[in-house]
Structures are given as C-alpha cells and as structure tokens.
Amino acid sequence: xxxxxxxLSIVNERIASIPYPEQPEQLYEPxxxxxxxxxxxxxxxxALMACEAFGGNCEQALTPAIGLEMFHNFTLxxxxxxxxxxxxxxxxxVHRRWNDNVAILSGDAMLTMATQLIARTGEQHLAAVLELFxxxxxxxxxxxxxxxxxxxxxxxxxxxxxxxxxxxxxVLLGCACRLGAIIADASAGDQQAIYDMGLNLGLAFQLQDxxxxxxxxxxxxxxxxxxxxMNNKKTFLLINAMQRATGDDALELRxxxxxxxxxxxxxxxxxxxxxxxxxLRELSNEAIAHYNDLALQALDRTSMxxxxxxxxxxxxNRLVARQS
Amino acid sequence: xxxxxxxLSIVNERIASIPYPEQPEQLYEPxxxxxxxxxxxxxxxxALMACEAFGGNCEQALTPAIGLEMFHNFTLxxxxxxxxxxxxxxxxxVHRRWNDNVAILSGDAMLTMATQLIARTGEQHLAAVLELFxxxxxxxxxxxxxxxxxxxxxxxxxxxxxxxxxxxxxVLLGCACRLGAIIADASAGDQQAIYDMGLNLGLAFQLQDxxxxxxxxxxxxxxxxxxxxMNNKKTFLLINAMQRATGDDALELRxxxxxxxxxxxxxxxxxxxxxxxxxLRELSNEAIAHYNDLALQALDRTSMxxxxxxxxxxxxNRLVARQS
Numbered sequence: 001x002x003x004x005x006x007x008l009s010i011v012n013e014r015i016a017s018i019p020y021p022e023q024p025e026q027l028y029e030p031x032x033x034x035x036x037x038x039x040x041x042x043x044x045x046x047a048l049m050a051c052e053a054f055g056g057n058c059e060q061a062l063t064p065a066i067g068l069e070m071f072h073n074f075t076l077x078x079x080x081x082x083x084x085x086x087x088x089x090x091x092x093x094v095h096r097r098w099n100d101n102v103a104i105l106s107g108d109a110m111l112t113m114a115t116q117l118i119a120r121t122g123e124q125h126l127a128a129v130l131e132l133f134x135x136x137x138x139x140x141x142x143x144x145x146x147x148x149x150x151x152x153x154x155x156x157x158x159x160x161x162x163x164x165x166x167x168x169x170x171v172l173l174g175c176a177c178r179l180g181a182i183i184a185d186a187s188a189g190d191q192q193a194i195y196d197m198g199l200n201l202g203l204a205f206q207l208q209d210x211x212x213x214x215x216x217x218x219x220x221x222x223x224x225x226x227x228x229x230m231n232n233k234k235t236f237l238l239i240n241a242m243q244r245a246t247g248d249d250a251l252e253l254r255x256x257x258x259x260x261x262x263x264x265x266x267x268x269x270x271x272x273x274x275x276x277x278x279x280l281r282e283l284s285n286e287a288i289a290h291y292n293d294l295a296l297q298a299l300d301r302t303s304m305x306x307x308x309x310x311x312x313x314x315x316x317n318r319l320v321a322r323q324s
Numbered sequence: 325x326x327x328x329x330x331x332l333s334i335v336n337e338r339i340a341s342i343p344y345p346e347q348p349e350q351l352y353e354p355x356x357x358x359x360x361x362x363x364x365x366x367x368x369x370x371a372l373m374a375c376e377a378f379g380g381n382c383e384q385a386l387t388p389a390i391g392l393e394m395f396h397n398f399t400l401x402x403x404x405x406x407x408x409x410x411x412x413x414x415x416x417x418v419h420r421r422w423n424d425n426v427a428i429l430s431g432d433a434m435l436t437m438a439t440q441l442i443a444r445t446g447e448q449h450l451a452a453v454l455e456l457f458x459x460x461x462x463x464x465x466x467x468x469x470x471x472x473x474x475x476x477x478x479x480x481x482x483x484x485x486x487x488x489x490x491x492x493x494x495v496l497l498g499c500a501c502r503l504g505a506i507i508a509d510a511s512a513g514d515q516q517a518i519y520d521m522g523l524n525l526g527l528a529f530q531l532q533d534x535x536x537x538x539x540x541x542x543x544x545x546x547x548x549x550x551x552x553x554m555n556n557k558k559t560f561l562l563i564n565a566m567q568r569a570t571g572d573d574a575l576e577l578r579x580x581x582x583x584x585x586x587x588x589x590x591x592x593x594x595x596x597x598x599x600x601x602x603x604l605r606e607l608s609n610e611a612i613a614h615y616n617d618l619a620l621q622a623l624d625r626t627s628m629x630x631x632x633x634x635x636x637x638x639x640x641n642r643l644v645a646r647q648s
Binding site for chain 1: 345347348350351402405406424425428429431432433435436437439440443447450451454455458459461462465466468469470472473
C-alpha cells in the first residue's frame with residue numbers, strides 16, 4: 001500500500017492533466033478553477049486505496065475516481081449558489097467570481113464530465129459502477145434538500161440530522177470505497193463492508209466538521225470559526241442544544257437565534273459557552289468515537305490483508321483527529 | 325411503422341408511470357410537475373422511430389428514449405432559471421412556482437435521473453449509448469453558453485448563430501435518432517446518416533421557431549408573438565437584419581434595440597415590418613427549406629425500408645410546416 005500522500009499525488013497529477021476545451025471560456029474556465037482549488041481529494045484516494053486493498057490495479061480505478069472528485073466539486077459549486085456562500089477553500093466561489101448563470105451551467109457540465117470519467121470503467125464493471133454512482137448522486141440531492149428543509153424547521157431531531165448527513169456527505173465516501181472494490185473484483189461481502197466503512201467514516205467526518213466550526217483553530221481549520229453558529233445552522237450541536245437547554249439556557253439560546261444583528265464575537269463566544277455548559281463537547285466526541293468504531297468494525301469485516309487494513313485504520317484515525 | 329400519435333401515446337404512458345419518491349417533496353414534485361407539462365416529446369419519438377426503422381424492437385429503446393426527454397426537460401428547467409423565464413408551456417416555471425434553489429437542485433436530480441434511464445440500455449450497447457449521450461450533453465451546454473455570450477455581443481455572425489443552435493438544439497435530435505439506431509444494431513453508415521437527418525431537422529426546426537415568434541399566430545403558437553423581438557434576442561432574423569439594414573432602416577433598428585421602454589405593440593409591429601422590408605421572411609423560408617432538404621438527403625442515405633423512409637419524410641415536412 002502507498003501512503004495517503006502518494007495517492008494524493010497520483011490524483012492531483014491526473015486532475016492537473018484534465019484537458020478542457022478553450023471555448024466557450026465561461027463554461028470551462030470555472031470548471032478548471034474549481035478543480036484547481038485543491039482539497040483533501042478524500043474520495044478518489046479512498047477509491048484507489050480500496051482498489052489496491054482488494055488486490056486490484058489502482059490505475060484502472062483512477063479515471064472513475066477522478067470522476068467522483070469532479071462530482072463532489074460539482075455539488076459544492078451548486079451548493080454554494082444555493083447557500084449564497086462567498087468563499088470556498090479561501091477563494092471566491094464561482095457565482096461570486098463570475099455569476100449565478102455561469103455557476104449553474106458550468107456545474108451542470110461538471111456533472112456530465114463526472115459521468116464521462118466514471119463511464120471510463122472497463123466494460124465488465126460499467127453497469128455496476130454507473131448504477132452505484134447514479135444512486136449515490138440521487139441520495140446526495142436528497143440530503144441537500146433535507147438540509148435546506150431543515151433551515152426553516154425548529155423541530156429537527158438528531159435522528160433526522162444523522163439521516164441527512166448520511167445522504168449529503170457519507171454515501172459518497174461509501175460509494176468511493178465500493179467503486180474501488182468493484183473494480184478490484186472484490187466479493188459482494190467485501191464491497192458491502194468497505195461501503196459501510198466509508199459510510200461511518202463519513203458520519204464521523206461530518207460530526208468532526210461540526211465540532212471544528214466551534215472548537216477548531218481558525219489558522220489550521222482554514223476558515224473562520226463560528227460560521228455555523230452565525231448562520232444558526234442546524235448542526236449536531238445546535239440540534240442537541242435546542243433539546244437539552246432548559247430555563248435560562250433555553251431563553252438565552254432563543255435570544256441568540258432570533259437576533260440577526262448579533263455581533264459575531266459575542267454570539268460565537270456565548271453559544272460556544274452554552275454548548276460547553278450543556279456537555280455538548282463530550283457528546284460530540286462520543287458520537288464521533290461511536291461512528292469511528294463502527295467504521296473500524298466494518299473494516300474488520302473485510303477480507304483485505306493486514307497491511308491494507310492498517311492503512312485504512314490509520315486514515316480513519318487521522319481524519320477523525322484532524323484539525324482542518 | 326406506427327404513427328406519430330401512436331409513438332406519442334407509448335411515450336406519454338411511460339412518462340406517466342415514472343415512480344417518484346414522495347420525500348423530500350421539494351426535490352421530486354418539481355420533476356413530476358415538469359415532466360407532466362407535456363410537449364411534442366419529439367426526442368423520444370425520434371428514438372423509437374429510428375429504432376423500428378432499422379428493424380429494432382422499440383420496447384428496447386423506450387427507457388433510454390424517456391431519458392432523453394428527461395434530459396431535455398432538465399435543460400429547459402435550468403435555462404428558464406438563467407433566462408428568468410416565467411412561463412413554460414403555459415404554466416409557471418419551476419423557479420417561479422417554487423424558487424431558484426428548488427429549480428437548481430431538482431434540475432440536477434433530473435440530469436442524474438436521465439442518466440439512470442439512459443443507462444438502462446442492454447449491456448452490449450451501454451458504452452456506445454452513454455458516450456453519445458454525454459458528448460451530446462456537453463455540446464448542449466456549450467450551445468447554451470454561446471447563446472448567453474451572444475446576448476452581450478453586437479457582432480454575432482449568421483455562421484456563429486447556426487453553430488450555436490446546432491449545439492443547443494440540433495445535436496439532441498441527432499442523438500435521439502442515433503440512439504434508436506444503435507439499439508437496433510444499425511450499421512455505422514446508417515447511424516451517421518440518421519444522426520445527420522436529426523441534426524438538419526433540428527436546424528430547420530429552430531429556424532422555424534424563430535420565424536413563428538414573428539409570423540406565427542398566438543392562438544396556435546401557444547405563446548405570445550414577439551417575445552424574441554421584445555428581448556432583442558439574437559435570432560436568425562435579428563442577426564440578418566443587423567447585417568442588411570442600411571440608412572434609415574439601420575437607424576430605426578438601432579432605436580428599437582436601445583429603447584427598453586418601447587411599448588410591446590409598437591416595437592413588435594415596427595420590427596416585423598422592418599424584417600419584411602429587408603426580405604427576411606423569404607430568407608428565413610429559404611434557410612428552412614435548405615436544412616429541410618439536407619435532412620431529406622440524409623434520410624435517403626439510410627438503408628431503411630421505404631415505408632419507414634416515408635414516415636420520417638412526413639414527420640420532417642410536418643415539423644417544418646408546423647404553426648406551433
């Protein structure tokens with residue numbers, strides 16, 4: 001097994017070599033811009049790792065793996081339009097740098113390019129890979145719609161939240177793992193186990209993301225702390241806070257949620273203190289550890305050799321302990 | 325060969341039976357709404373006709389053919405957001421009835437659903453059909469981008485315009501024909517000829533659309549006459565008018581183009597009269613007849629039996645003579 005950074009180099013090299021037509025400029029430039037913004041490239045790396053772990057040749061998984069990264073970036077691009085987000089990975093979002101129409105259309109083109117890349121799978125695996133990818137894409141749209149629905153609801157339960165992030169974030173990590181396994185001709189049992197590993201890793205990953213927005217360090221996190229708090233975003237933390245807070249805590253929380261003029265520094269500090277008082281840092285850590293364990297258990301159900309298992313376990317532990 | 329209406333019934337019946345999940349409502353309702361708005365269903369009908377004309381079983385082409393209709397409706401949905409169009413087929417557009425975010429996300433889901441339907445092609449044709457479909461989709465996005473680019477340009481040539489509508493409209497008709505031919509196991513020559521037929525039919529069709537906006541009858545056309553004129557839309561007619569008009573005609577045209585406050589009735593009447601003076605009704609009819617001829621010539625290059633050839637020829641003539 002190669003290291004994460006080895007896989008990352010392979011992925012980044014291939015992404016840098018994607019040929020984009022020169023014209024029409026406003027269609028292709030935003031795609032090249034988005035793909036060049038970087039990131040962890042977690043989805044293609046997982047696909048390559050899973051392929052090699054099950055004895056496949058990771059060259060055969062590379063093009064479809066890049067398709068998953070293209071798809072992921074397409075969802076970020078369109079989500080940024082829907083959420084009116086100005087910044088992504090420290091740079092202006094496409095709809096801010098160009099405009100909404102450019103973002104909509106170049107996003108559409110990215111989805112089709114993603115499908116083109118994913119369709120460059122050997123004929124014997126094409127139908128299975130496509131079916132997996134398209135089903136996953138539908139789940140992700142459902143997750144994004146639930147996320148938007150939750151914005152205008154006050155009664156979102158923790159279960160509903162977990163269901164939403166499972167769809168919006170986790171299934172794509174599961175899909176990446178399974179795609180690699182399919183291309184490696186892994187057994188149905190191995191395919192399911194590695195999918196489950198990706199899914200639970202995704203849940204731990206998203207809960208960690210929610211926590212980093214509150215307790216992260218702005219310098220290493222790469223974005224301003226408290227963005228979710230300022231947006232009253234219904235994260236694992238806010239949903240639990242709304243359920244747990246009573247008396248004065250409940251009044252205070254409601255006041256901050258209903259004050260669109262609140263100063264950032266005051267609101268973020270007060271809500272963070274409230275989260276601490278309500279024991280949410282521990283609750284969050286427990287939930288992350290829970291999904292982390294489920295991911296490791298799923299990993300143990302696979303038949304992959306010890307070396308590969310250890311590489312995945314190291315990745316899981318590293319992602320969950322990450323500060324950015 | 326069945327009649328157009330027979331194919332239309334088959335297509336509409338299948339579209340009506342598409343199962344949509346109930347939740348999340350805001351994701352799936354707009355898709356069902358869009359697909360139920362109706363229309364000519366030209367693309368799936370062409371696919372079924374081409375499949376039968378080359379001796380295939382049109383049942384095998386039905387699901388991917390519905391995928392093309394789903395894709396077409398996805399492009400209309402996103403185009404309507406980009407063009408801020410309020411009405412489509414006499415009903416409020418999705419972004420007007422719901423909102424922009426719903427239109428963006430349900431459009432994305434339609435593109436993936438279209439791909440799912442198209443991927444339900446027999447394994448032996450899957451790679452070819454997907455490649456054709458994805459390439460066509462990319463061409464259509466390019467066409468839409470050129471169309472938007474042309475809005476802010478004054479020097480668009482007729483050749484550029486034809487190139488744009490070839491991409492934005494015609495390639496999907498070519499793709500529909502070729503998809504049917506592929507599934508019928510038609511020869512490479514037949515596939516190319518029927519594709520060319522669809523392409524030229526598409527050009528004639530779009531030029532006819534431009535003409536109907538000026539000389540059509542609102543009652544049969546189904547939308548208000550003069551929409552393109554009011555929007556200064558760079559159609560075949562306006563581009564030719566900008567090239568042909570000299571002296572007072574040129575001054576008058578420029579005045580109407582630069583008057584955002586112009587009354588609809590006056591502007592539409594004046595620009596229509598100008599088009600007539602410049603001989604554009606004849607020029608438009610000649611161009612339509614030209615592409616109509618090219619479509620018939622391409623049809624003649626196919627090896628299909630006489631009965632099928634006649635059915636296609638009747639369809640071509642009927643579409644080009646249409647008033648709606």
